[in-house]
Amino acid sequence: MIYSVTMRAIVFDGKLEYRADYPLPVPLEGEAIIKVSLAGVCATDLEIIKGYMGFKGVLGHEFVGVIEECSDDRFQGKRVVGEINIPCGKCECCKAKMPAHCP
Numbered sequence: 001m002i003y004s005v006t007m008r009a010i011v012f013d014g015k016l017e018y019r020a021d022y023p024l025p026v027p028l029e030g031e032a033i034i035k036v037s038l039a040g041v042c043a044t045d046l047e048i049i050k051g052y053m054g055f056k057g058v059l060g061h062e063f064v065g066v067i068e069e070c071s072d073d074r075f076q077g078k079r080v081v082g083e084i085n086i087p088c089g090k091c092e093c094c095k096a097k098m099p100a101h102c103p
């Protein structure tokens with residue numbers, strides 16, 4: 001159950017900005033809304049604010065939290081951790097068992 005339509009976020013769009021009213025994302029099929037308990041800042045985040053990969057958006061891909069909303073009820077209320085990579089499972093990197101390098 002979602003109690004708010006906004007969330008706190010550190011957003012990068014050429015500059016860093018703390019937002020207390022960032023819109024809560026709407027999960028697509030196969031995605032979930034996670035209430036973050038703890039989040040970390042890693043070297044990738046520090047590179048992102050220097051321009052790495054041209055990323056723009058919400059920082060903080062290393063976290064632990066609890067699933068609040070998911071199309072699959074089996075995951076409701078489960079504790080989960082974040083993963084920066086989303087391997088496709090089909091490209092040459094994935095087929096070579098290197099999913100962390102999936103483009």
Ligand SMILES: [Zn+2]
Pocket residue numbers: 042043044045061062084
């Ligand atoms: Zn990281």
Ligand SMILES: [Zn+2]
Pocket residue numbers: 087088089090091092093094099102103
């Ligand atoms: Zn892949």
